Amino acid sequence: MPSDRYTDVALEEKQRLFNEVKADARYESYLYGCYECGICVAACPSARFYDFSPRKITQTLAREDVELFYEQLNDDVWNCSQCFSCNRCPRQNSPGGLITIMREVAVKNGLRTTKEALAGYTRIIYKIMTTGTQVSPDMLQEDAFPDWGPQVKAVSENLDVWRRVLPPETLHTTGLSWQVEERTMHELYAIWKMTGCLDMIGELDEGLHDIMEEIMDDALEESGLVAE
């Protein structure tokens, strides 16, 4: 029996979200059937550290257990590291792929638990979506990464010099992980907008969405790329 954490949510709403996951074009090729061999859990790095099971996610979807699906959509899907080690499934299921779809549905629908799970990632979302690169060298500050040891301080003080020592010129950057062509960036913005990825962020964090939209719209207008 599912927990009583989400009894206040109507079954119709849970069913609606389940149908949205099921309607995804990838769903059919990600889910066949499960005989509970456990190979996905055995291969899963997250399962070693969290109360998380790609097998249970797959099994729940195969059973079309809507109550349990809703629980997992809220409590479990963000424990996955999306490494796809689970794809070695002998039935050719993709538990990680199913989780990708569930995450997208969770984000698009702005679930409260999703907002909470992703609250700490605002800076990373901003960086990826506006620059196409994730963690930039100037984010490596002593106070942010004390576990990286005392050398972080030394490196961060002369970051520009250290970066310029690296042989590839494209890595002589501090605010980006590597140098990104302006044209590439503009194409990326167009993709975010045209695929609806930017809109997804709107459900999650309106403020973040508005800031990024402004950056992208201005850049696209300047570039002449049409995003509609």
Added chain:
Amino acid sequence: MANADTILIVGAGPAGLEAARTVAELGKKAILVEAKADLGGTPYASYATLTPDLKETEASMKHMLDAVQQNPAVDVRVNTRIVKSEGALGAFRVSLSQESKETVEEVGAIVVATGFQHFDPGRETQMYGYYEYDDVITLVDAEKMFKEGKVVRPSTQEPPEKVAFIQCVGSRDRQIGNKYCSKVCCGIASKQSIEIKRMLPNSKVFIFYIDMRMYGFWEDQIYWKAQEEYKVNYIRGIVTEIIKKGDKLLVKGEDTTMGRPMEVLMDLVILSVGMEPSKGTIEMSRIFQIPREEHGFLQVVGGPLDTVSTPVAGIFVAGAAAGPKDIEDSVSMGAAAAAKAVGVLNRSALHV
């Protein structure tokens, strides 16, 4: 030796039919004895379709029945029982009783193919209420409905919305005394679940199991097919008891897949009853002095390398009289037993 060319075959199910046909094809005569009025045995009498191909039993087995009924080398005796046996290899004298008329036949060798009977789910530790609740039925009861082209709740005659199969009823249970797996019930339940979903696409079908055991091609032919194409729910965990709740059945068990206790309401519960030696098989053990192995079935001497020779010279066993068998095993054993029976007769004829 007077009747060294005749082989007695007891039981006309798939194993016995194949044994009789093979004896005739190898140039000997067969007497095929069947206690019931019809040939074909348990599958023919009780199953609308066969596992794993889901083809209609009567149409599929017709050629086997024709092969013995239209064969001058096979003497078919229905409504006939074995009452006594004397003599030994090469010269058995067997008394047959047909509608209280007794005859004695002299035969050189014997193939026992008296099969199994379904486990009675009303027995002992079974808390499934088979004799209490109309909507708790067995695989056999379900097949009867399928023969009429329907699946309904016996209590209301309405189609069920939720159907549960419970596996291993009467099998793999030390409390009951049956330590063995009955081999075919996983396949039959999966086959039936496909048939139910075909008739009632909006129904939900669950199979509660200990392990699913579908060997070889049955894996993808019925197990994967049921799960992937028909969305049958396989839940690992056996139901402890069934309680009536309103007009539904409350099924209690552990969902070990999800690691939690489980209580679900069902409209129809189908018990996957296993195999036990039939009354005929036990009777043949007594009459022909064939020892029974530790599970109660007829004993064979060759382990995995000779599946049909019993400890009694000149007497062979085929099919589920020797333990749980699927139809392909039974038919293979029927032919093997016939070949070995013909072989011993040929050898004893040479010694004369």
